Amino acid sequence: MRLGLDLRGHGIDDVVEIAAEADQLGIWAVLVTGPAGAETSVAAEIAVVTRHVHLVVQLDPRSAHPQALAEEVAILDHLSERRAIAVIDGDAATTDRVRRLLAAEIVDGAVIAPPPAQTAVLTWQAGELTVVDLGDDVAVAKQRVDELRDRGVTHGFGVWPGSTAVFARHLATRARTPDFPDLVADYADTIAPLEP
Amino acid sequence: MKVGVGLWCLQSTATAPRAWTQAYAELLDDARLTEDVGLHSLWLSEHHGYYDGYCPALLPAAAAALAATDTLQVGTGVLLLPLHDTERVRTAAAHLNGRFNDRFHLGMGMGYRPTEFAQRGLDIRGRVKRMVAGLDTLAADRPGPMWVGVTSEPAARRAGRRGLGLMISGAFSKQVVDDLIAAHRDAWTAAGSPGHTTPPVGLLRNVWVADSAAERRQALDWVRSSYLVYAGLGWGADDTGVDFRAAIAESMDEVEASAIVGSADEVADTLAGYDVDLVVCRIGYDEPLTSAVREVIERLGRDVAPALADAGRTGTVL
Numbered sequence: 001m002r003l004g005l006d007l008r009g010h011g012i013d014d015v016v017e018i019a020a021e022a023d024q025l026g027i028w029a030v031l032v033t034g035p036a037g038a039e040t041s042v043a044a045e046i047a048v049v050t051r052h053v054h055l056v057v058q059l060d061p062r063s064a065h066p067q068a069l070a071e072e073v074a075i076l077d078h079l080s081e082r083r084a085i086a087v088i089d090g091d092a093a094t095t096d097r098v099r100r101l102l103a104a105e106i107v108d109g110a111v112i113a114p115p116p117a118q119t120a121v122l123t124w125q126a127g128e129l130t131v132v133d134l135g136d137d138v139a140v141a142k143q144r145v146d147e148l149r150d151r152g153v154t155h156g157f158g159v160w161p162g163s164t165a166v167f168a169r170h171l172a173t174r175a176r177t178p179d180f181p182d183l184v185a186d187y188a189d190t191i192a193p194l195e196p
Numbered sequence: 197m198k199v200g201v202g203l204w205c206l207q208s209t210a211t212a213p214r215a216w217t218q219a220y221a222e223l224l225d226d227a228r229l230t231e232d233v234g235l236h237s238l239w240l241s242e243h244h245g246y247y248d249g250y251c252p253a254l255l256p257a258a259a260a261a262l263a264a265t266d267t268l269q270v271g272t273g274v275l276l277l278p279l280h281d282t283e284r285v286r287t288a289a290a291h292l293n294g295r296f297n298d299r300f301h302l303g304m305g306m307g308y309r310p311t312e313f314a315q316r317g318l319d320i321r322g323r324v325k326r327m328v329a330g331l332d333t334l335a336a337d338r339p340g341p342m343w344v345g346v347t348s349e350p351a352a353r354r355a356g357r358r359g360l361g362l363m364i365s366g367a368f369s370k371q372v373v374d375d376l377i378a379a380h381r382d383a384w385t386a387a388g389s390p391g392h393t394t395p396p397v398g399l400l401r402n403v404w405v406a407d408s409a410a411e412r413r414q415a416l417d418w419v420r421s422s423y424l425v426y427a428g429l430g431w432g433a434d435d436t437g438v439d440f441r442a443a444i445a446e447s448m449d450e451v452e453a454s455a456i457v458g459s460a461d462e463v464a465d466t467l468a469g470y471d472v473d474l475v476v477c478r479i480g481y482d483e484p485l486t487s488a489v490r491e492v493i494e495r496l497g498r499d500v501a502p503a504l505a506d507a508g509r510t511g512t513v514l
Contacts, residue, residue: 037284114249
């Protein structure tokens, strides 16, 4: 399972700072949003200060045409060099239209140009997301990650108030495979202690 | 007057194909250079569903350019307001200005391509109504510096009545420019000076700094061929009053005649004759190598902008 960080509950300053840390620590993705209309502006700012982390941007489609949403995501995909993933906080039909536009399909006479940098952009409906509150205790968080992983979830996001380094060492790692040896993370705390 | 550069359209054209990802990476480098050489601003431009990928989403592009810089002003020249939900635009503009110390300039225009409206499920015949309603909303809230791109006196008056900045597009003669400025100012005064601060006037001009005769000829050829982009965009529009297909050669001549190409001193002398707060030097042509564009940015910052510091209008805060 890939485990990303859900940053939707953070203020913008924290979002950018945590996303930059996540990028440095090899975390798969950060889930972000913004005021309706500014969602991709938030993600674009993060794109400038990161190089590797995927930018999962949740968009409010209620007042925007699907073409406009798809265009914004496509530009984010170019700015981030193929790291954009879209989440549509709306109905299945709207999500499907955005998904098809991002796959360079002509939808109801509309097309987006440029197409995204990726051949197609993963586009999820918000209800499809797997998000788990990890709490603030590492031991509890480990159990919750294990539960997700063992359920066969492929992509999940954790709400984690602790340090990004702890998330990277103790949580993102164990999400990857079912046989994660706790020893390596625990011993890493000894040989390369994390800042409190 | 202040000096900015434009228009970054982020295209991959038939004349000069490239990867869009490269174009967006270069945007950030160009923004940093524009800031480093002390120029005022960098301006982006919007169209939709055109084969060359002319940038359709200016707000994330502007956010990235702002994030890559510390003091540079970044503007939309122009965002096609009737194609967008005004509230989303307002929110994004307020976000960018809150986040980036009021460095985002929202320039707005109406759009003229029927296909762009049709693809949004809109009728182009409603564009004026949508534009006016959007300007009223934004003028009441003022989420940061705002400009209206104009090509006619009614549009200039529309901006003036609301206390919004005037951005005069492309290839007009000096007389037309002066008439548009007068219409804007008169409308602002007649409306009771909304906003209480004189709304700024900006001028977009095709510019290139070149010394030798060969370089100047080359630059003028780039200016001429850049018209092809707009001819291509316009072929689908039947209500602009221009027969783009029939008028290519004539229009290229007009565009060339209005271009300001010469030494730094010559460029500065010509621009100094305009009564504007800001000139946006349009250098984002299709053909020049990236290195050539960057050399001109450096020369505009080093040689032209200082010479214009006391020219035109100087009292307006931009």
